Amino acid sequence: MPNRENSTKIFISSTAQAALQPLRQKLKTILDASGHKALLFENNFGLWTDNTLRDCLRKVSESEIYLLFISNESGSFTNIDPNVTATYAEYLRALDDQKIIMPFIETHILDMFRQHIKRPLESRISHYKKQFDSDPAYTYDIVKEMVAEEERGTDLYDKLNNSGVHPFQWAFIYDLYSTRWTYSTALANADLACEFIIEALSQILKSLTPYYPVLDQINESIATADRLTYFKESIPHLMQSLRGGKLDTKNLLYVLSMYLKGGNIKHNDSPLDNRVLAQVADCHAICLYEKNGSKLEILEHSDAITPQKEYNVSDSSRLLPKHTIQRMRILSMCSIVKRNSKSI
Structure with a gap:
């Protein structure tokens, strides 16, 4: 049958x-x-x-x-x-x-x-x-x-x-x-x-x-066209961050926050299991830090937040992974993560 x-x-x-x-x-x-x-x-x-x-x-x-x-x-x-x-x-x-x-x-x-x-x-x-x-x-x-x-x-x-x-x-x-x-x-x-x-x-x-023989190429072209359109729309916003040959960092962070979208974190990678473990909301604020010796110092931030001005990277009580603090510049994306309807 x-x-x-x-x-x-x-x-x-x-x-x-x-x-x-x-x-x-x-x-x-x-x-x-x-x-x-x-x-x-x-x-x-x-x-x-x-x-x-x-x-x-x-x-x-x-x-x-x-x-x-x-x-x-x-x-x-x-x-x-x-x-x-x-x-x-x-x-x-x-x-x-x-x-x-x-x-x-x-x-x-x-x-x-x-x-x-x-x-x-x-x-x-x-x-x-x-x-x-x-x-x-x-x-x-x-x-x-x-x-x-x-x-x-x-x-x-x-x-x-x-x-x-x-x-x-x-x-x-x-x-x-x-x-x-x-x-x-x-x-x-x-x-x-x-x-x-x-x-x-x-x-x-x-x-x-x-x-039909070129169905995969057609689908790939459609996906590429969507990405290209998304990229093309973002260019004017990003160009606004360059004024008089100088980088407007605050505006750049604001523009980046517009394009950092949230999504679902799945329970596992199985295509048969669609349970959602947590949800990441859209980005509404960004903080940019620079490593200076043993400290991470705030360079700029966007939107209505009050970020911590500096972190001591030698402070083991801070929840910063080793591979993160070794970078010269760190982009911290401040988003709300919801798990089981409670903020974590």
């Missing part, structure tokens, strides 16, 4: 309307038979809690591919945000987690959007941006205004009111259509829709195959 936990997880997202149930079930059967793991709300993922939305969003995060089907019904709106449906919340999670997102829209609904809804909606959103110098918080708000203000008897009024499409769906489609490629197919025909979806998945796989 194949190990399903190692299979590609594909989240199938749509409203629970009856017209889409045959497609959802048939697609799950095909995907599972192909060695993938299809994730469906109505199927048993394991133990559910009393917060099904949170459970669904967690499953979206666990998946690699997010398949979205949009028909005429909006589905239920969330209690957390009355402007967002459960399906839209799943889409937002997939977007945030940078999943492969493949939206499939009922053909006649997408055709109507392109021919009759898209332009007047774009016009209203453009007007909103000019008026408020920002995007609307919710596209759905603009759609509701458009539906309410459209003059009775116009072609658009008749189509909006006779389409049987919930107004939220026009907002959903607009958000998808304006940012990514959308697929059009007859979702009500489960057999034909499944064939089309499998073909689309195959095209995605085909487009990614040239990059």
